[in-house]
Amino acid sequence: MxxxxxxxxxxxxxxxxxxxxxxxxxxxxxxxxxxxxxxxxxxxxxxxxxxxxxxxxxxxxxxxxxxxxxxxxxxxxxxxxxxxxxxxxxxxxxxxxxxxxxxQGTKRTRQQQLLNLRRDFENLKMNEEETVKQYSDRIMVVANNIRLLGEQFSEVRIMEKVISTLPKRYEAKISSFEDSRDLTSISLIELINALYAQEQRRASTLEEHQEGTF
Incomplete structure (x- = not known):
């Protein structure tokens, strides 16, 4: 020691x-x-x-x-x-x-597991009732399982998955990111936190609007 x-x-x-x-x-x-x-x-x-x-x-x-x-x-x-x-x-x-x-399983077994996980990753989409953090957590579970089987899985690839599968309500925020800075220059956690902050602002605005109707 x-x-x-x-x-x-x-x-x-x-x-x-x-x-x-x-x-x-x-x-x-x-x-x-x-x-x-x-x-x-x-x-x-x-x-x-x-x-x-x-x-x-x-x-x-x-x-x-x-x-x-x-x-x-x-x-x-x-x-x-x-x-x-x-x-x-x-x-x-x-x-x-x-x-x-x-x-650990045979090489053939691990290859089949990787194929299944890659398919799961490609099929992931954000549900309407999910928050962006909940969705990113689901993505990370699949990505980390792929990594555990020995395959390199970059953060850039995960970010691309998040951006390409978000609902339309996030398009304006993504566009503002692209206009103000290169998306490759930010981390995944920065992206998720920015999108989550937008969700919180939208929820707060909606709540204020609903209160104002009474």
């Missing part, structure tokens, strides 16, 4: 659902303890040479300890049911790969 005293809490427990999220969290957790290289390395632990010097003995012992720490991190981050799948693994790398093989 680093000398700064940083000590992350216990890792998320994987129960068989949400593997793609768990694996990202676990990678960060292992990195926090300088243990990710133990999982990442393809090299197996070499046996100690004959007649080793003290430095070689210490290095070998440290490498064994690191593997035990990494294995412990993996074991405490899975439920008992998942643990039975990896308890026979002799190294943390074997345990990691075992979980990956079982829960």
């Amino acid at each position: 680093s000398s700064s005293g940083f000590s992350p809490g216990p890792p998320s427990v994987f129960t068989g659902e949400g593997y793609h999220i768990w694996v990202i969290k676990m990678k960060t957790y292992l990195q926090a303890f300088d243990l990710w290289e133990v999982i990442k390395s393809k090299a197996e632990l070499a046996p100690l040479r004959a007649n080793p010097i003290v430095a070689q003995i210490r290095q070998h012992s440290d490498e064994i300890t690191e593997r035990h720490k990494a294995m412990s991190c993996i074991q405490i981050s899975v439920s008992d049911m998942i643990f039975t799948r990896i308890m026979a693994c002799e190294s943390p790398k074997q345990a990691w790969n075992k979980l990956k093989e079982e829960f």
Whole structure:
């Protein structure tokens, strides 16, 4: 552990659902303890040479300890049911790969999942009763699921989706953005907040108008 005293809490427990999220969290957790290289390395632990010097003995012992720490991190981050799948693994790398093989799915399965998610993304449209934030949240769920499967998904693409599928009542606001500044120079959150502010003003004006009719 680093000398700064940083000590992350216990890792998320994987129960068989949400593997793609768990694996990202676990990678960060292992990195926090300088243990990710133990999982990442393809090299197996070499046996100690004959007649080793003290430095070689210490290095070998440290490498064994690191593997035990990494294995412990993996074991405490899975439920008992998942643990039975990896308890026979002799190294943390074997345990990691075992979980990956079982829960990440085959390349063909992931490709089909990506196709379905891309289709979902293209078919998204804002409902009349939705706020722009609710709609953007729906878009982000699909976009982030695509990212979790390893595909790059830019913010620009999400912004283009939002702009191209908004109802007509937002056309004036989008046009004013295009006239005053390049849409590529603003962030998604800036765009959503500006559109949400317009919604709030419209709702307030409508409420005042309704009150004035009584």
